[in-house]
Amino acid sequence: MKNKQLIKNIDFSEPHILTDLVNYEDGRVISRTLAQNRALSLTLFAFDVGEGLSTHSAPGDAMAHILDGEALIKIDGKEILATKGGVVVMPADVAHSVTARQRFKMLLTVVKKSNNEKEKIS
DSSP: OOOOOSSOSSOTTSOOOGGGSSOOOTTOEEEEEEEESSSEEEEEEEEOTTOEEEEEOOSEEEEEEEEESEEEEEETTEEEEEETTOEEEEOTTOOEEEEESSOEEEEEEEEEOOHHHHHHHO
């Protein structure tokens, strides 16, 4: 019997170039979810210039690994220029937004709080 796959939307046992797994589209943000469960979210994004994610917060620490281009990331009012090869970490429950200064791609990893951590914070 085959085990349930934890990673999806990508061929197993094959080499891949991450930046080739999502394509730019004019005027759009494109995403491809690779994993999502109670503990973790792993998503590839491609942003056209000027596109973005409006101010929001996440239920866990979010790490944006910039694969191509550059973006302006605002975290709790602080502006950060994120460029190809760079990584920016956004803390859980803190307001942040993302805007493409030029077309860019990122791999976003969100490590979510466990139920025990949520109870301690409350």
